[in-house]
Structure formats: structure tokens, C-alpha cells
Amino acid sequence: MTTLTAPLKRLITSDWKTRFENFGIYQPMWLGRLVGPFFQGICLERNSGNASYVPTTHVHCLCRDFPVVSLTLAQRLLSSRSGSEEKISAQFHEAHFSEASENLRKASLLPLEGSWGLRNLIEAVDSYQKIGNFDAKYPVSLFESIVLAAAWLGELDQSDALLAKYETSAAVWPDNILARCGGHRLWANNLRRLMEHPEKLRETAEINASKLKVVQLPKIDMISGNHPQ
Numbered sequence: 001m002t003t004l005t006a007p008l009k010r011l012i013t014s015d016w017k018t019r020f021e022n023f024g025i026y027q028p029m030w031l032g033r034l035v036g037p038f039f040q041g042i043c044l045e046r047n048s049g050n051a052s053y054v055p056t057t058h059v060h061c062l063c064r065d066f067p068v069v070s071l072t073l074a075q076r077l078l079s080s081r082s083g084s085e086e087k088i089s090a091q092f093h094e095a096h097f098s099e100a101s102e103n104l105r106k107a108s109l110l111p112l113e114g115s116w117g118l119r120n121l122i123e124a125v126d127s128y129q130k131i132g133n134f135d136a137k138y139p140v141s142l143f144e145s146i147v148l149a150a151a152w153l154g155e156l157d158q159s160d161a162l163l164a165k166y167e168t169s170a171a172v173w174p175d176n177i178l179a180r181c182g183g184h185r186l187w188a189n190n191l192r193r194l195m196e197h198p199e200k201l202r203e204t205a206e207i208n209a210s211k212l213k214v215v216q217l218p219k220i221d222m223i224s225g226n227h228p229q
Contacts, residue, residue: 002091003050004029012044012053012093019101020112024217026069029053032214035115036222037062037152037205038145039069039214042104042112045076052087055100057108059121061145062205062212063152063194069212072141073128077104117223118150118158138177143170144191151195152202153224159195163188 004012009028017025020042026032029044039060044053058071077100079086086103088096105112109124125142135141143166150159170177170184181187194201209215 001051002089004046004053004090008090008093012090012097015093015097016042016044016055016101019098020105022113022218022220026214026217032069032217034209034214034217034219035059037149037201038222039209039212039217040110040112041069041071043071047087051091052089054085054087055104057104057110057112059110059145061141061148062208062214063148063201064144065204065208069214070141072135072145073109073124074135075108075128077107115220115223118146118153118155120223121146121149122162138173140170140177140181140187147191147195148201149222151198152205153222154198155224156195156198160192163191163195 002008006028013025013028013031016031017023020031023031023033023040023042026039026041029046031042033040039062041058041060043056043058045056046053055077056071056074058074060066060069060072077086078084080103086100088100109127110116110120125139125146128136128142129139130136147159147163147166150156150162167184167188170187173184175183178184178187181190
């Protein structure tokens with residue numbers, strides 16, 4: 001059985017890079033780029049047996065401190081036949097990665113080429129909530145990412161409106177979902193305090209990009225929420 005050795009992982013990463021030229025190599029089996037305050041990634045997640053991988057698109061908001069890059073809004077490549085995760089065998093990578101990359105591109109809720117904006121992110125999260133995953137049912141991190149991105153862009157009225165909407169949603173969630181934040185009211189108030197200082201959010205995003213060693217990746221501006229798309 002062919003396993004994902006270090007040389008093979010480098011080859012696979014390089015192959016995927018040729019399909020997504022506006023992404024850089026963050027780590028072996030992980031491509032990424034910066035879109036405004038977001039790291040947008042394509043993670044080639046290895047299985048436990050180290051013999052196959054599942055291509056996964058995701059984002060990570062740099063406006064909040066976190067020790068690692070998170071797989072938020074994670075979309076794993078699904079089989080068109082069964083709807084289950086499509087694992088690409090290390091042995092047959094060369095035969096399947098090209099088609100897999102196109103399927104991943106088509107399925108991604110956020111564009112993997114060019115820029116995208118707040119409106120795209122909101123629509124992506126709305127669609128993601130319909131998937132049924134636990135993190136889609138109670139998308140705390142995604143709601144936080146949206147309101148902080150709006151503030152990062154300087155669109156404070158929209159940030160306030162979005163937070164009011166999401167606080168209403170969070171108010172009917174089970175108590176344990178936001179227990180670590182002190183409940184939905186304290187969660188929302190803490191976000192409001194962050195939103196009041198867009199310059200601080202921009203500084204935080206730059207610091208976190210440096211800490212997570214993503215500053216060298218290709219970068220593109222995030223489209224303003226009021227920009228026609």
C-alpha cells in the first residue's frame with residue numbers, strides 16, 4: 001500500500017498548487033492565501049492510515065487570537081455518486097487529483113479565484129447552515145468572523161446590524177453552546193467592544209498573520225460589502 005511519505009506529500013502539494021495558482025504553499029498538503037482579514041485554505045487532510053487524503057476548503061479569521069489555523073467553514077470534497085467524503089488514494093493521486101480539484105472548485109461556497117466580499121461570506125454561511133453539521137447548526141465562529149470582518153472593513157452600521165441578527169439567533173440556542181462566553185448577551189457585548197475599534201482589529205489581524213506564519217502567502221483585498229458583485 002502506498003503511503004504519504006514526505007516526498008510524495010511535496011509532490012501532491014505541488015500538483016494542487018498548479019491547479020490553484022493564486023494560492024501559495026502554507027505547509028505540505030496545505031495551500032493558502034490571504035483575503036482581507038482571512039486565511040483561505042485548501043487543506044489536503046490525511047486519513048488516519050496515512051494512505052489517502054480528503055481535499056477541504058476552509059477559512060480562518062485573523063481578527064481573533066487563536067494558536068493555530070482553524071478549519072472554519074470546512075467543506076470536504078464529496079463524491080458525486082454517494083455524497084460521502086471523497087478520499088483520494090495516495091497510490092492513485094495522479095489519476096484523480098485533476099478532476100478532484102475541479103470538483104472542489106465548483107463546490108466551494110466561497111470563490112477560490114479572484115476576490116470575494118462580505119456579501120459572499122454571508123451567503124456562504126447561510127448555505128453552510130443548511131448542511132446539518134454541528135458547527136453549521138451553531139456557527140459561533142462564523143458569526144464572529146462575519147461581524148468582525150464588517151468592522152475590519154469599516155462598515156460599522158452593517159456590523160451592528162449583523163450582530164443584532166446573530167444575537168437573536170443565538171438567544172434560542174441551547175445554553176451550553178455559549179456557556180464558555182457567559183451566555184449570548186455577554187458574547188454579543190464582547191463582540192461589540194471589539195467592533196468599536198476597527199484599527200485595533202486590523203492590527204490584530206496583522207499580528208496573527210505573522211504569528212501563524214501566513215504573511216508570505218499571496219494576498220488580495222476583500223471586497224467591501226457595498227461593492228456591486
